[in-house]
Amino acid sequence: MGIIVEDRETVGAPDGGWGWIVLLGSFVVTGFSYAFPKAISVYFKELMKDFGCGYSDTAWISSIILAMLYGSGPISSIMVNKFGCRPVMLVGGLLASGGMIIASVTTNIIQLYLTAGVITGLGLALNFQPSLIMLGSYFDKRRPLANGLAAAGSPVFLSVLSPLGQLLLNHYGWRGGFLITGGLLLNCCACGAIMRPLKCKERKAIACSQELKDMLPPEAGQENNVCENNNDKKPSKKKLLDFSVLADLGLIIYIIAKFIVVLGLFVPTILLVNYAKDQGVPDHDAAFLLSIIGFIDIFARPTCGIVAGLKWIRPKMPYFFSLALLFNGLTDVCSATSTDYKGLVIFCVFFGLSYGMVGALQFEVLMGIVGKSGFSSALGLVLLIEAVAVLIGPPSAGYLVDKYKNYELIFYMAGGELITAGIFLALASFFFIRRKKHKDTQQKHLGDVNLFGILIGQPSSQSSTARSPDVTLRKRQNSAFSSITV
Numbered sequence: 001m002g003i004i005v006e007d008r009e010t011v012g013a014p015d016g017g018w019g020w021i022v023l024l025g026s027f028v029v030t031g032f033s034y035a036f037p038k039a040i041s042v043y044f045k046e047l048m049k050d051f052g053c054g055y056s057d058t059a060w061i062s063s064i065i066l067a068m069l070y071g072s073g074p075i076s077s078i079m080v081n082k083f084g085c086r087p088v089m090l091v092g093g094l095l096a097s098g099g100m101i102i103a104s105v106t107t108n109i110i111q112l113y114l115t116a117g118v119i120t121g122l123g124l125a126l127n128f129q130p131s132l133i134m135l136g137s138y139f140d141k142r143r144p145l146a147n148g149l150a151a152a153g154s155p156v157f158l159s160v161l162s163p164l165g166q167l168l169l170n171h172y173g174w175r176g177g178f179l180i181t182g183g184l185l186l187n188c189c190a191c192g193a194i195m196r197p198l199k200c201k202e203r204k205a206i207a208c209s210q211e212l213k214d215m216l217p218p219e220a221g222q223e224n225n226v227c228e229n230n231n232d233k234k235p236s237k238k239k240l241l242d243f244s245v246l247a248d249l250g251l252i253i254y255i256i257a258k259f260i261v262v263l264g265l266f267v268p269t270i271l272l273v274n275y276a277k278d279q280g281v282p283d284h285d286a287a288f289l290l291s292i293i294g295f296i297d298i299f300a301r302p303t304c305g306i307v308a309g310l311k312w313i314r315p316k317m318p319y320f321f322s323l324a325l326l327f328n329g330l331t332d333v334c335s336a337t338s339t340d341y342k343g344l345v346i347f348c349v350f351f352g353l354s355y356g357m358v359g360a361l362q363f364e365v366l367m368g369i370v371g372k373s374g375f376s377s378a379l380g381l382v383l384l385i386e387a388v389a390v391l392i393g394p395p396s397a398g399y400l401v402d403k404y405k406n407y408e409l410i411f412y413m414a415g416g417e418l419i420t421a422g423i424f425l426a427l428a429s430f431f432f433i434r435r436k437k438h439k440d441t442q443q444k445h446l447g448d449v450n451l452f453g454i455l456i457g458q459p460s461s462q463s464s465t466a467r468s469p470d471v472t473l474r475k476r477q478n479s480a481f482s483s484i485t486v
Contacts, residue, residue, distance in 0.1 A: 018196060019138030019146070025191035026131040026150040029089075031157030032096070032188060033128040034359070035294070036181075037065040038269045039161035040116070042287050043174045045277060050174070051109045055274065056398030058109075061117055062270045063394045068121025069128060070262075071387030076129040077380030085130035089192025092126025093185065095119055100182030104175045116178065120185070127188045129379055132363060134195045136372050143367065144314065148305015148360040155297025155356060162273075162290035166283060242377040250369045251378060253428040254318075255385050258362070260421035261325060262389035264414030265358065267397045268332060268351060269293065272344075275407045281341055289344055293352040300356025308364055321365050322426035324357035329418030336411035393417075 044058040051057075079088045099119030106112050131150075139146040168177035245251055269290065276286035304324075307313060313320055331354050335347035363379075370378040397410040 015139055015142045017138075019135075021194050022131075022134050022138050022196075023146055023150055025194050026135045027153035027156075028191050029127045029131040029153070029188060030150050031153030032185060033069055033124045034154035035157035035161050036120075036124070036185075037062040037069070038158060038266070038290060039165050040065075041270050041273050042162060042165040042290075043169060043177060044274055046169060046174045047109070047112070051112075053109050054398070054402045055271070056395050056402050059270060059394045059398035061112060062266070063391055064113055064117030065121040065124065066266060066390040066394075067387040068118055069125045069387075070383040070385075070390055072122050072125035073129060073380035073383030073387075075380075076125055077376050079126070080130050080133060080376060084197060085134050086192055086195045086197070089127050089130050089195060090189050092123045092130075093188030093190075093192055094123065095126065096123025096188055097182045097185040099123060100178050100185060104178040104182070123185070123188070125383075127192065129376075129383070130195065131191070132379065133376050134197075136367060136375055137198055140372075142309070144309035144364050145302070145305045147364045147367075148302045148308070151305070151356075151359045151363075152298055152301040154359055155294035155301065155352065157294070159291040159294030159298070162287050162294070163284070166287040170283075242374060243381070245370050245374045245378045246381065248369060249432060250429075251366075251382075253425065253432065254366060254369055255382055257325075257421045257425040257428075258382060259385055259389045260417055260424065261358070262386045263393040264332070264417035265328070265355075265393075266390065267393055267410055267414040269355075270394050271397060271401065271407070271410060272348075276341070276344055278407075279339055279341075279344075281344070285341065289348050292345060292348040293355065296349055296352030297356040297359070300353045301360040304357045304360040305364075308361060314368075317361065317365050317368050318429040319426055321358075321361045322422045322429070324354060324361055325418050325422030325425065328354035328358055329415045329420075329422060332411045332415030332418065334415075336408045336415070 040062060041058075044055075044061075047058050047061075048054065076088065096119075099115050099121075102119070103112055103116035106115055135146055135150055136143065165177055165181070168180055172180070272289055273286045276289055277283065308317060308320060328351070331347065331350045335343070335350070338344055338347050366378060366382065367375055393414075397413065400409045400413070401407060
């Protein structure tokens with residue numbers, strides 16, 4: 001009587017179907033997660049007046065939200081692996097909304113850090129990472145396009161939330177604006193509800209039948225018994241957070257580059273509105289600058305996703321990402337002396353284009369490095385490292401403005417960091433990743449030669465000590481083959 005072995009595995013990525021609904025949910029979640037920390041900057045002037053604080057103090061609000069978005073990555077990974085994406089996103093939507101509602105009744109800047117910063121940031125983190133995981137599960141061949149479309153949520157929401165925040169500020173004050181924004185964040189719960197997990201299919205196989213064991217020689221029969229005993233064992237549990245992904249050199253290079261990137265990537269957008277207002281630009285026109293960035297970004301991200309999916313671009317994704325980082329850094333540096341509104345508009349156009357390229361490529365590069373199986377743990381660890389950088393970048397830029405009253409410094413600082421990251425990623429990918437792939441190809445070729453030698457009965461070119469296990473294996477194979485043919 002044979003032993004029936006049952007196995008359950010997730011079906012392959014459908015690359016469509018319900019995946020388009022999942023893409024829509026990811027679009028909304030990405031929009032809130034990335035646009036909200038920047039759009040909240042329209043309230044900073046009023047907060048400075050009410051709480052008597054400076055630029056660096058208010059910049060901490062956006063930094064804490066982004067730090068929670070990144071730093072809660074491992075917590076989100078553990079919860080997703082334990083409970084699944086949908087329940088985690090529902091809880092995250094409630095936290096994000098509740099944080100802003102409580103923030104509307106705060107009386108000092110510290111309470112604002114805890115509510116709008118920590119609680120809302122944690123809620124956004126519990127939505128953002130699961131949405132990316134679900135998107136990677138539903139798309140494979142069309143994954144670059146899907147990532148580009150989902151990433152377009154950030155500029156779309158930035159274009160809407162920034163002028164909407166200014167409108168709410170003019171009519172209801174910052175407290176009323178926070179309260180209404182808290183209601184809008186409840187849409188994250190609706191996005192979590194549509195994240196339907198892929199169905200699993202069962203595989204049944206008949207293995208280790210008694211007749212087969214009677215036909216095999218003792219050695220092979222013993223090995224079959226080992227297989228039978230192993231089938232009786234319980235399946236190994238999935239790790240809640242897999243640190244083994246850090247053994248990949250490509251991931252280490254990516255983490256270092258992203259740490260440098262995050263130091264300066266968000267600085268211009270967080271301080272841009274206040275900079276424009278200090279130059280005498282009217283409040284509505286200053287808030288509209290973020291809308292310009294968002295509008296250009298809307299078209300940049302999907303277009304970049306389509307280009308990244310081309311068969312001659314996709315294998316060279318790290319270099320394409322490096323080009324985007326260099327473009328963004330040079331935009332900051334070249335626009336450091338812009339003071340009039342026309343110059344700021346030109347800066348926003350080029351910044352939106354380069355920022356869209358970075359946003360569309362960053363997670364596609366990570367998926368290409370670790371694959372779908374390790375993406376959840378790798379994303380959590382990457383976001384944790386980036387959380388440290390995001391706590392340093394915007395507050396340090398605000399400190400420079402408070403001390404020197406010169407906005408040029410922050411553009412040079414941010415641009416220099418992006419340029420450094422782009423050069424580092426390109427050189428590291430060329431000298432280390434390429435060399436590693438070449439070495440792996442040589443080892444694979446040597447292994448194929450040795451295997452061919454074993455199959456034809458010729459000895460390997462290796463030493464006798466290294467050859468002895470192969471000789472034993474061939475003897476067992478010859479013995480098994482002769483007993484079956486007889």
